[in-house]
Amino acid sequence: MLPELLTLFHVLSGTLCVGAGGIAFLAPKGRPVHRAAGTVFLVSMLATALSGAVIGVLEPARLLITAFAGLLAAYLVLTGWRTARWRTGRPGGFEWVALVAILAGTAGLATLAVLALQTETGRLLGFAGEDYAMLAMMSALGAVADLTLLIRGPLSPRHRIARHLWRMGLAFFIAVGSFFTGPGARVFPEALRESGLLSLPEGLTALLILLFLVRTLFKRSRRDPGAAS
Template identity: 40%
Template structure:
């Protein structure tokens, strides 16, 4: 393994542990904040090194996935670092990035279908494009409303960091299925291999429901009108 591969593997393992701790710990408590901070830094390194490895290997899908993961982590962190009801150049840049990323991903998805590689290339790019389109719409909403506050602010942080963690889990298992014993590789139906990934997504939806539809995290922020 190259030094970059070893670094990627070590950071990825640390990201799995810290991410699991953050997503299971009581939200807003000391353990959640500390584990979340570790998760952010190690996963940013994992995404960056993974994208670099993918570029060196000519794996466009993985390069795009690493870049999107880094975007989700950065915007998820800034959602709670930025003051409530404030939006600046970072939020505008996030919107331009996500909108441009969605357009590029849709282009590659269509190109993959036309070239007969719908399953190998088209499906991943459709997933990427869908995530970035949703992110772009929400980024635009933040810009127009001059920031985000209340439960919406927590939800923005939650789903973006959770998707970053889901990317790490899916990349490890079943993404690295070849490193597991044959008994695991031959599990049928194949959908069982995605239980860890689906579990993370399920927890994300659970916490989003608690944040948005209960008073566990305070009242919703009052509606704001765009500045004239």
Template identity: 45%
Template sequence: MIILVTLTTIAHIASGAIAVLMGAITLAVRKGARSHINTGRVFTECMGLSSLLGAVLGLIKFETFYITFHAGVLGMTLVLSGWILARMQNGHLGTRFVAIGFVNFLNTAGLVAAGFCALSLPEQTLRGFAAADYFFLAGMAGIALANDLVILLRKTLSDRHRIAQHLWRMCLGFFIAAGSAFTGPGASIFPKVVRDSGILSLPELTIILLMLFWLFRIVFGKGRRPLLKRS
């Protein structure tokens, strides 16, 4: 079991590191270009793998890393639904999007339940994490769930709306990966002076600001033309 946990942890960290690197490149290159599509595909694969392994570790070591299970499921649902939206053709999402949305619904409910369970305990923590941590993840999952419902209930989905949905889901998944690497468990590899300086929070802030910039450009940009080609 120890060997399995060690190998899973190494694979989780390695795939997560590649996801962070590919995510940064994807945000930097021209949107819709072949380089954007290729690096985005690698980001999706590595982020999905890292999230899956994180969820597995959260179950194996549930006494200390239970929240990692929910974070992993959230990361997977975000990038997979974002990938489907990028590739969607003829306005047809298919059963995969519905299935991912249902998984996100279950994960959201689990996070809310965990948050209230933590509040009911004397120290207001569950498996080492405060109720606020569970509610924070539940908020992100809830936003995705609400958007899933909007997409499924709409009769048509414009390219502009589709791309905006793709963008924020991928960026939020990237935000989770960067948070894990720089302000979460991954922060332990940095010297204490660096951790205390607050500089490790800059990647997360940068991702959110870039996401807002591109969302504004997609929704209100000149000509409102799609910035991402279907692949």
């Protein structure tokens, strides 16, 4: 009974997460709509991530990867949310705790990827080694960025926004993938699933993340047109 209720909660919160994330992503940044949708995205993303993690722990033989994906998604939105609320751009104890957590997740995913690739089928606990490796690389990206931040110190306002953007964006990408081509795809007709069209939202999301990052990092300042990006 508990796994079924958790799964229902996971699906409903994930659906809300995708909708709110899309609005926050496309709305003018800093405006009330963006902030409201971002708050809904944060809460619903944490709900779906943590419920997914619990489901993965309860059913490790079938969904262990979900536990790691949930950890990664929660890490991304929490560190992204935290970054948006910095006033000095200076990291603190929260970032050290987050670094330890994501390093543990990266090590676990890398181990599963190696074990899966060593099997005859290239799969372990229902998933391909490449699936574990992809999540491991995402986790490693966050860990490297955190370690660099902790060594170098405060970020400039522009890089603080970029850090917030790519972390929230990557979490949204994970949610979109889970909904359209992952477990959530079961709500769509089989013909649509087999058409390949459901992979388009993932590609579009990735493209938008890159475009917003480029605009954030390389757009010239209005106050100083000659400023380096």
